[in-house]
Amino acid sequence: MSDDSKFSTLSRRGFLKASMAAAAAGAAPTFFINNANAYVNAPTGGTVTLGFNVPQTGAYADEGADELRAYKLAVKHLNGEGDGGMMNTMKPLSLKGNGVLGKKVAYVTGDTQTKSDAARASAKRMIEKDGALMITGGSSSGVAIAVQGLCQDAGVIFMAGLTHSNDTTGKDRRKHGFRHFFNTEMSGAALAPILEKEFGKDRTAYHLTADYTWGWSQEGSIKKYTEALGWQTKAAVRTPLGAGDFSQYITPVLNSGADVLVLNHYGKDMVNSLTQAVQFGLRDKQVNGKDFQIVVPLFSRLMAQGAGENIKGIYGSTNWNWSLTDEGSKAFVKSFGAEYGFPPSQAAHTCYVQTLLYANACEMAGTFNPCGVIEALEGFKFDGMGNGPTEYRAEDHQCFKDVLVVRGNQNPTSQFDLLEVVNVTPRSAVEYAPDMLGGQLGSCNA
Numbered sequence: 426m427s428d429d430s431k432f433s434t435l436s437r438r439g440f441l442k443a444s445m446a447a448a449a450a451g452a453a454p455t456f457f458i459n460n461a462n463a464y465v466n467a468p469t470g471g472t473v474t475l476g477f478n479v480p481q482t483g484a485y486a487d488e489g490a491d492e493l494r495a496y497k498l499a500v501k502h503l504n505g506e507g508d509g510g511m512m513n514t515m516k517p518l519s520l521k522g523n524g525v526l527g528k529k530v531a532y533v534t535g536d537t538q539t540k541s542d543a544a545r546a547s548a549k550r551m552i553e554k555d556g557a558l559m560i561t562g563g564s565s566s567g568v569a570i571a572v573q574g575l576c577q578d579a580g581v582i583f584m585a586g587l588t589h590s591n592d593t594t595g596k597d598r599r600k601h602g603f604r605h606f607f608n609t610e611m612s613g614a615a616l617a618p619i620l621e622k623e624f625g626k627d628r629t630a631y632h633l634t635a636d637y638t639w640g641w642s643q644e645g646s647i648k649k650y651t652e653a654l655g656w657q658t659k660a661a662v663r664t665p666l667g668a669g670d671f672s673q674y675i676t677p678v679l680n681s682g683a684d685v686l687v688l689n690h691y692g693k694d695m696v697n698s699l700t701q702a703v704q705f706g707l708r709d710k711q712v713n714g715k716d717f718q719i720v721v722p723l724f725s726r727l728m729a730q731g732a733g734e735n736i737k738g739i740y741g742s743t744n745w746n747w748s749l750t751d752e753g754s755k756a757f758v759k760s761f762g763a764e765y766g767f768p769p770s771q772a773a774h775t776c777y778v779q780t781l782l783y784a785n786a787c788e789m790a791g792t793f794n795p796c797g798v799i800e801a802l803e804g805f806k807f808d809g810m811g812n813g814p815t816e817y818r819a820e821d822h823q824c825f826k827d828v829l830v831v832r833g834n835q836n837p838t839s840q841f842d843l844l845e846v847v848n849v850t851p852r853s854a855v856e857y858a859p860d861m862l863g864g865q866l867g868s869c870n871a
Contacts, residue, residue, distance in 0.1 A: 464794045464871040465580040466556045472531045473524070473793065475500070475780070476557030478548050478572060479586065483539030484667040485564035485692040487727045488772040492562055492586055493534065495773035498764055499780035503530045510760035511781060514753040514809035519788035526787055537563055539666065541571035548572045552579050558793055559584060559783055564692065564772060565666075566590030566639035573602035580870045582795050584779040587772045589691075589723055590642040594823035595862025600869050601795060603802055603822045605782065605815075606775045609639070610857060612722050612742040613646035615828040615850035617654060619740060624685065624718055626655035631683035633674050633698060635690050636663035643689040643722050659683040664690070664698075671698040675705050684712040686719045695721060696731035703735045724831050727770045729843035736833035736843060743829045745774045745811050746844055754811040768841050778810050782817075796869040814852075820859035822866065828855050 466474070477496045480489035501507045505522040512520055524530050533555040535547025544563060551557040560576050561584040563569045569588035576583035577599040585593060585604040589612070594604050620628075630651060634640040640663070648658050659681050664674050675698070678686055686707060690698050702708075702719060710717040721728075724741035747758050747768035757777060761769040769777070782802065789805075790797035803819035812826040830848040837843055 464796075466552065466558045467793060468528055468556075468558065471528055473526075473528045473558055474556050475530060475532045475783075476535065476548065476551035476555065476560040476562075477532055478535040478537055478544060478551065478560055478562040480539045480564050480568075481534075481536040483537075484694050485539045485587075487731070488564040488587055488692055488725065488770065489537070489562075491727065491770045491773040492564065492776040494765055495761070495769060495777040496532065496561070496780060498761060499777045500530045500532055501764075502760070503781070503784050507764070508756075508760055511753050511757050511778070511810055514756050515781065515785070515807060516809045517807065519785050520781070521788070525784045526791070526793065530784070533557060535562075537565070537568045537572075539565050539568065541565075541567050544568040545571050545575050548575055549579075552576075552581055557581065561779055561783070562586040562776065563588060565637070566593055566642070567637045569593050569602075569604075570597045570638060573597065573599050577601040577867070577870060580795060582783060582798055584783050586776050586779065588639070590639040591646070591862050592638050592642060592864075594821045594864075596864040598821050598864040598866055600799060600822075600866040603779070603782075603817060605779050605824045607742075607744050607826070607828055607855075608823065609642040609646035609722070610862070611828050611855040612643070613650035614855045615742050615830050615848070616647070616720075616722060616740065617650035619830050619848055620651065620720065621654050623740065624715075627713075628654075628656045628685050628715070628718075629659050629683045629713065630656055630685040630687050630720075631659045631678050631681050632661040632687045632689055633671070633678075634661055634663050635666055635694060637666055639691070640664075640689045644687075647687055647689070647720075647722050656685075664694075666694065668694065669697060671701050672705070674698075675702050675707070678702075678707065679705065679710075682712065684715045684717055686717070688719065688721050690721075691723055691725075692728065693731065695728050699732050699735050699739075724844060725771050726768070726841065726843055727772070729833060730840070737835050739833045740847075741831055743771050743831050743844065745771045746829060746831065746846055747774075748842070748844075748846065749811060751809075751811060751813070753809040757811060774811060781810070782807070794871055796871045799869055818859065820866075821862070821864070825852050825856055827851055 537544035721741040786801035789801040815826040
């Protein structure tokens with residue numbers, strides 16, 4: 426279906442109002458269709474440009490590097506190069522392997538530096554200077570929320586990368602933003618039954634928490650679900666992102682009376698804090714007559730690799746793991762491994778999937794107009810992409826699917842076999858009401 430037939434003609438008054446608002450906001454270049462339907466950066470040549478905005482520096486740079494690898498692989502597959510990866514397993518599929526709507530996919534990149542201001546600046550540059558029609562990426566919820574707001578104002582789609590804070594599709598949700606990755610509410614709901622089974626109901630927890638939206642959200646969700654079990658929270662201490670040395674925060678844990686340390690850290694921060702906690706002898710201690718335990722609510726294979734032996738036996742949750750044996754996971758692992766020589770991380774997986782989902786929605790809608798793409802994605806149900814049956818819930822643009830609980834592998838068979846899946850928590854156990862986390866999507870801004 427063409428843009429002209431899909432969308433009704435704007436009234437003269439509405440058109441003038443929209444035009445003046447765009448001019449006042451310093452909007453990016455806009456393409457007009459028959460002086461009626463307008464949207465930002467509509468492709469006029471043989472290519473369509475996507476913006477990959479990832480942390481190439483900073484505490485989450487390892488995740489960003491893997492995200493960028495996945496984005497480049499997705500572009501290859503969309504353009505009909507390589508083995509097609511998950512385009513061979515995704516159902517339903519509208520993509521044809523000839524780009525998107527017959528246009529070859531091109532891309533530009535930016536460095537978020539794991540900083541909101543830097544991420545917004547690079548996204549703005551990609552939209553205004555490079556003509557990016559869609560922005561995707563990030564490994565920080567602070568970055569994701571900032572860029573999502575920018576994209577809403579600019580009139581382009583934001584397909585979030587690795588963002589785990591409830592706020593991304595909660596109080597800070599936006600009509601133009603979509604998240605495939607799970608959130609902290611789901612992590613808490615999935616982890617709690619396993620923590621109860623392994624460690625019991627009588628526990629005292631001490632939280633070290635990354636001091637930004639994701640850390641606050643993760644801390645809140647774990648406290649909510651563990652306190653419901655009967656756990657007590659001894660303390661919750663905020664730590665700066667990228668601290669490096671966490672010894673001053675770990676020392677007080679030793680004499681606190683807590684028998685569980687919850688590390689609400691990610692990326693290199695988690696590697697450093699976990700390593701230092703083990704070096705301080707926490708895992709060898711007995712407190713309150715119990716073996717001291719450490720929990721890492723959000724896990725990734727890259728973090729496990731960085732932490733080495735220290736990860737063994739430690740529980741957490743993850744969005745996806747390369748060891749899964751479904752057809753979609755196997756196809757992606759095969760393609761990624763052939764391209765780069767090692768298996769992909771969960772960050773790579775979610776970014777690859779987001780790119781295909783956006784492109785597929787454009788094909789479904791028959792347009793690049795964001796209002797059409799949004800309509801195609803809202804309520805979209807799909808399978809064959811590594812997480813089982815999945816739905817992009819229309820009310821908050823959050824994907825709902827099964828959640829994995831993992832444990833650091835005690836006996837790895839390779840340098841990559843680091844996380845053992847101990848439970849696949851069904852969607853029904855982690856789903857919540859659309860209004861529980863607050864927020865309003867607002868309306869499409871074309």
